[in-house]
Amino acid sequence: MNQMELSVPYDNGYEPEDYMLQEDEWDRDLLLDPAWEKQQRKTFTAWCNSHLRKAGTQIENIEDDFRNGLKLMLLLEVISGERLPKPDRGKMRFHKIANVNKALDFITSKGVKLVSIGAEEIVDGNVKMTLGMIWTIILRFAIQDISVEETSAKEGLLLWCQRKTAPYRNVNVQNFHVSWKDGLALCALIHRHRPDLIDYAKLNKDDPLGNLNLAFDIAEKHLDIPKMLDAEDILSTPKPDERAIMTYVSCFYHAFAGAEQAETAANRICKILGVNQENEKLMEDYERLASELLEWIRRTIPWLENRAAEKTMIEMQRKLEDFRDYRRMHKPPKVQEKCQLEISFNTLQTKLRISNRPAFMPSEGKMVSDITSAWQGLDQAEKGYEEWLLTEIRRLERLDHLAEKFRQKATNHETWASGKEEILSRKDYESASLMEVRALLRKHEAFESDLSAHQDRVEQIAAIAQELNELDYHDVASVNQRCQSICDLWDQLGTLTQKRREALERTEKLLETVEQLFLEYAKRSAPFNNWMEGAMEDLQDMFIVHTIEEVQTLIAAHEQFKSTLPEADAERQAILGIQQEVLKISHSYGIHGDLTNPYRTITTEEIAIKWDKVKKLVPQRDSALQEELARQHGNERLRRQFAAQANLIGPWIQTRMEEIGRCSMAMEGTLEDQMTQLKQYEHVIVSYKQNIDKLEGDHQLIQESLIFDNKHTNYTMEHIRVGWELLLTTIARTINEIETQILTRDAKGISQEQMNEFRSSFNHFDRRLHKARVEERDKLRPDEFKACLVSLGHLGNDKQGLSLSLLYIASLFLQCCCVTHAPSTFAL
Numbered sequence: 001m002n003q004m005e006l007s008v009p010y011d012n013g014y015e016p017e018d019y020m021l022q023e024d025e026w027d028r029d030l031l032l033d034p035a036w037e038k039q040q041r042k043t044f045t046a047w048c049n050s051h052l053r054k055a056g057t058q059i060e061n062i063e064d065d066f067r068n069g070l071k072l073m074l075l076l077e078v079i080s081g082e083r084l085p086k087p088d089r090g091k092m093r094f095h096k097i098a099n100v101n102k103a104l105d106f107i108t109s110k111g112v113k114l115v116s117i118g119a120e121e122i123v124d125g126n127v128k129m130t131l132g133m134i135w136t137i138i139l140r141f142a143i144q145d146i147s148v149e150e151t152s153a154k155e156g157l158l159l160w161c162q163r164k165t166a167p168y169r170n171v172n173v174q175n176f177h178v179s180w181k182d183g184l185a186l187c188a189l190i191h192r193h194r195p196d197l198i199d200y201a202k203l204n205k206d207d208p209l210g211n212l213n214l215a216f217d218i219a220e221k222h223l224d225i226p227k228m229l230d231a232e233d234i235l236s237t238p239k240p241d242e243r244a245i246m247t248y249v250s251c252f253y254h255a256f257a258g259a260e261q262a263e264t265a266a267n268r269i270c271k272i273l274g275v276n277q278e279n280e281k282l283m284e285d286y287e288r289l290a291s292e293l294l295e296w297i298r299r300t301i302p303w304l305e306n307r308a309a310e311k312t313m314i315e316m317q318r319k320l321e322d323f324r325d326y327r328r329m330h331k332p333p334k335v336q337e338k339c340q341l342e343i344s345f346n347t348l349q350t351k352l353r354i355s356n357r358p359a360f361m362p363s364e365g366k367m368v369s370d371i372t373s374a375w376q377g378l379d380q381a382e383k384g385y386e387e388w389l390l391t392e393i394r395r396l397e398r399l400d401h402l403a404e405k406f407r408q409k410a411t412n413h414e415t416w417a418s419g420k421e422e423i424l425s426r427k428d429y430e431s432a433s434l435m436e437v438r439a440l441l442r443k444h445e446a447f448e449s450d451l452s453a454h455q456d457r458v459e460q461i462a463a464i465a466q467e468l469n470e471l472d473y474h475d476v477a478s479v480n481q482r483c484q485s486i487c488d489l490w491d492q493l494g495t496l497t498q499k500r501r502e503a504l505e506r507t508e509k510l511l512e513t514v515e516q517l518f519l520e521y522a523k524r525s526a527p528f529n530n531w532m533e534g535a536m537e538d539l540q541d542m543f544i545v546h547t548i549e550e551v552q553t554l555i556a557a558h559e560q561f562k563s564t565l566p567e568a569d570a571e572r573q574a575i576l577g578i579q580q581e582v583l584k585i586s587h588s589y590g591i592h593g594d595l596t597n598p599y600r601t602i603t604t605e606e607i608a609i610k611w612d613k614v615k616k617l618v619p620q621r622d623s624a625l626q627e628e629l630a631r632q633h634g635n636e637r638l639r640r641q642f643a644a645q646a647n648l649i650g651p652w653i654q655t656r657m658e659e660i661g662r663c664s665m666a667m668e669g670t671l672e673d674q675m676t677q678l679k680q681y682e683h684v685i686v687s688y689k690q691n692i693d694k695l696e697g698d699h700q701l702i703q704e705s706l707i708f709d710n711k712h713t714n715y716t717m718e719h720i721r722v723g724w725e726l727l728l729t730t731i732a733r734t735i736n737e738i739e740t741q742i743l744t745r746d747a748k749g750i751s752q753e754q755m756n757e758f759r760s761s762f763n764h765f766d767r768r769l770h771k772a773r774v775e776e777r778d779k780l781r782p783d784e785f786k787a788c789l790v791s792l793g794h795l796g797n798d799k800q801g802l803s804l805s806l807l808y809i810a811s812l813f814l815q816c817c818c819v820t821h822a823p824s825t826f827a828l
Contacts, residue, residue, distance in 0.1 A: 183211025434511030440469025
């Protein structure tokens with residue numbers, strides 16, 4: 001056995017050695033969980049006592065009772081059945097260490113390499129090391145040797161539990177912790193091996209405490225498995241200790257292993273006896289089936305070798321039906337028997353070889369090769385009989401088929417030829433039109449093709465009659481008479497066909513000239529008709545124009561159209577001449593058929609009516625275009641007249657706005673001088689009102705004439721109105737503001753120099769003068785503004801001084817700002 005490294009192993013493995021090798025180092029922190037440590041103490045103590053009681057002793061405290069090494073050595077001797085070295089009986093520490101080392105050396109000698117477990121720790125009563133050592137012993141002597149279906153140790157034990165509990169409801173063993181919490185898995189193990197101890201059907205999954213205690217009590221009382229676990233401990237922890245569960249479950253495996261081995265041995269003996277009996281039956285069945293199959297083959301082959309021919313088709317068909325019945329009903333079961341016989345023989349030989357018994361030798365003549373050979377003889381006889389039947393049936397069918405074929409072809413030909421002589425003798429083409437003659441000619445060509453196609457049929461009829469004569473058909477006389485009648489009629493049809501073709505071709509050439517004239521008339525009259533209809537549509541089409549250039553374009557197009565009228569008149573005369581030529585030919589050659597042109601879309605009378613209408617519409621179009629040209633000239637005069645005034649009024653309003661803005665911002669002169677200047681501006685603006693009124697009148701004329709654009713100016717009437725109203729508002733507001741400033745100045749006693757200084761400060765804070773962003777242009781800067789007022793002596797540090805002076809200055813500032821911004825309001 002290979003050496004196995006192990007500190008304190010964790011339960012995960014497959015083969016005995018691999019299981020031990022794959023154990024990770026013992027997770028010491030896990031044992032710090034009081035619940036797990038409690039479960040391991042109880043389980044390991046009970047497991048050790050289950051073995052120590054065989055030696056008449058037991059332990060009470062697992063970490064204390066193994067400290068001197070004596071009971072540890074005794075435990076190893078009991079579970080291994082081997083003698084360990086004689087222990088030291090002293091009570092000194094080194095005696096105890098020596099005894100524990102002897103126990104650890106024995107464990108090592110069994111292939112377990114102990115890592116991190118020393119004698120000193122066991123002697124010192126280290127709980128974790130002591131529990132790890134006991135778990136190592138349990139793994140080596142109780143779990144490692146478990147083997148189930150090529151798995152061992154933990155995996156083997158888990159697989160054994162799964163196999164045993166698979167049929168039980170509410171049991172699904174997947175691990176050694178939570179799968180056992182409800183107690184049903186333990187009860188299922190007991191019931192599987194001792195159904196007399198537990199009534200599993202009465203167990204309740206919702207009573208895990210009762211299930212666990214029932215399993216523990218029955219195992220202790222009837223199976224000699226001590227109670228190593230407490231149901232309360234298992235249920236109180238989310239995940240029971242895996243080592244404790246594995247230790248307890250391994251006791252069940254060992255308790256039931258002996259009974260399973262005995263049961264397995266008995267099952268093997270029964271299986272061997274059953275196999276032998278089955279083999280004997282297979283031998284007997286093979287002999288019987290082989291005899292029956294060979295006898296059937298011997299009876300069938302003579303029937304298949306009988307080649308006596310029959311006289312009539314009915315008798316031969318009866319033989320064929322008998323053969324088909326043999327194929328459908330009699331042979332398939334025998335084929336199945338043959339296959340089953342071969343399968344049984346091969347199965348029997350395989351079973352005998354597996355059982356190490358001699359191969360089966362059938363009776364003489366009943367080997368598989370003998371049956372195969374007889375079957376091949378049957379297949380050959382069957383194939384020969386089938387070929388003979390088919391040949392004879394084909395021979396008789398040939399005669400009946402030829403006679404029937406002759407009758408069918410002769411009947412079809414006679415039906416087709418009926419009435420053909422009368423049709424070929426008609427002279428219906430004499431009064432037909434060209435299209436009708438051509439149709440008759442095409443129909444005649446189709447008949448000729450049909451006639452040629454029937455040539456093969458006539459030849460086939462003659463050939464079949466010849467073959468029936470050669471085969472000495474019993475009714476050959478009637479066949480020959482009918483064949484001769486068909487050949488005579490065939491020659492007559494050929495002569496009439498040639499005569500009718502010649503007559504049709506002569507008539508066709510006579511009418512082709514008229515047809516060409518009809519076609520030429522149709523080809524030339526249709527486009528001319530389309531031209532006239534298009535011309536009438538264009539001449540009557542309404543036009544909507546907005547400029548002189550558009551009208552002139554329409555006039556030029558109309559003049560170009562008038563220049564094409566002589567050419568159109570010449571085409572009209574040519575088309576009418578074609579119709580006159582048709583009438584001349586019909587009278588000259590005496591054509592009596594219908595001379596209506598089938599291709600035309602318009603008659604000569606309709607052409608004359610439409611031509612007259614075109615000639616009447618041309619002068620009407622001339623008059624309408626000239627009237628529209630005069631109207632557009634009038635519209636152009638209105639546009640230029642409005643543009644000339646608007647281009648003067650717009651800049652004039654802008655200039656006045658700028659002058660008012662400069663006057664309100666300027667600090668030259670007194671407020672009375674500014675008032676005088678603004679009054680002069682107001683007088684000028686009021687005097688200019690008559691120009692606005694005149695422009696409104698021109699705009700009214702433009703709207704009445706439905707003029708929507710004016711390329712001569714960028715000003716619209718709406719722009720002018722808005723600018724004029726803004727100008728009036730601005731001059732009135734500015735005058736009002738100057739008057740307000742005069743009143744304020746007189747009431748407060750402010751000098752002209754102070755007023756100018758205020759206005760200079762306000763101009764500084766007007767961000768629009770500095771071209772700041774539009775959305776921030778009217779915002780004040782309170783801190784700077786307040787500092788400015790203090791410097792001017794109009795605001796002290798106290799808050800009371802702000803009330804009057806600040807309101808006054810702010811009023812002046814806002815008035816100035818309003819005046820300053822006014823000019824920029826009118827934008828074009």
